[in-house]
Amino acid sequence: MTQFGQREGWILDLLAEAGLECLEDAAVDATDVDHLYVSNMASGEFEGMTGVMNALVHDLGMMPAYTQRVDQTSSSGGAGIYAAWQSIASGASDMTLLVGGEKMSHRSTPETTDIIASVTHPVEYKTGVTLPSFAGLTARHYLERFDAPRESLGKVAAKNHENGVDNPNAQFQKAVDLETILESPIVADPLRLYDFCPISDGSAALLFCPEDVAREYADEYAVIAGVDGATDTHVVHEREDPTVMDGVVESGKGAYEMSGYEPDDIDVAELHDMFTILEFLQMEGLGFAAQGEAWELVEEGYTERDTGELPVNTSGGLKSKGHPLGASGVAQGVEIYEQLVGEAGPRQVDADVGLACNVGGFGNCVITTIMEAAR
């Protein structure tokens, strides 16, 4: 992955940077790539640049490779993983490059908030609802219903900022104490500034191929053991239980079933902590905690990187690493890959099986991927 944060380059620069680095790292020639997938939510809205996949295939010298852009809002990266895996599993491609990226920071915060909120239904949009507002509505319901302390959400932010200190590509490589988090400005009551991910530029890439091809290039690699995508209602208030994201539950079920693994088998997880409350909902939806109990596991240190049973967001998560929309799901995959092949440096944990959950909209669409170290 590239440096996340406020970057000078535009979308094509960012995508090309990640794509080239990935090919060089794997020692794969651009001409050997059959398919190129570009995960990107809104380059047209942010930058007035459409057709980014065609521009990128040319910039990387990959013609006549097939290419397509994958837009699934915030889960575009995860959807890219699903598409890239399908291209290999179907036999349509023997070498697929996936590049995810977004350029956002040149827009004002209100403009960016509005572009992201444009995923909502007209009856939602006209109320001025934003994705952070949905998080505030959900967080209040969760805290009241499960009698969870407000501090437990702050501890998610503190943990992920602590993890980000050791990620050289994270937007914020700075620890933040709980008191600062709990006293930061209110954004969507009861959630405050540090409950939210930043606005970010950045890109990330992964290369997919059949295992027999992978062995020609590397001794260490990771295998997609299970991957699935699922949806929930587009209109958020139509969900029967505001604390359950069915897309998380169903995509998780599919990924577990395909891989043969269960929640207890997962050694490390990257969860979509665009808002701190989402880490609780995904822990519960993916079976790491019973409903209403994820906050207790966080309080007990269960998800801490160096001492916890299940390290969550060793990369720093979206919270500290940043959230360039189309890049985030790919970057989750990069972190799990690095953990599985032992390249995570000071963030390294003992892991043979890892899981990434990438959430689009406010749970409208979700991709869950389980990866294992090659045996």
Place this chain on the structure above:
Amino acid sequence: MTMDATQYEDGSISYPGHPRGPDGAKPVGTIDLSEYTAEVITWTTSTATPPGVREPNTLAILEFDVEGETVRAIGQVTTDDVETGDEVEPVPVEELREPGAGIREPESQDWDGYRFEPV
């Protein structure tokens, strides 16, 4: 002005309506929710609002009871003095946010609606 929810052949109701309801059920009629009061399920006050939206913007998820069948909606609240469980009633508003100030095409949707006031 009305706040039309859709009732489906299986008896369920949704706001907004959809061409098909749960499990593919067909719509059989509409119900004007503006004739009902609702209960606040949860609420938030947003201080970082998009272009053309009031700041702060207090929003709530509301639950209506329509003859035993529940249906939920999201709505602006007239005050930030609101609590979960409050009963609220709809108050008509010509423009809930400024059309054209945000990214969405002004002609593509309605902008009038209801704010909800504690009873």
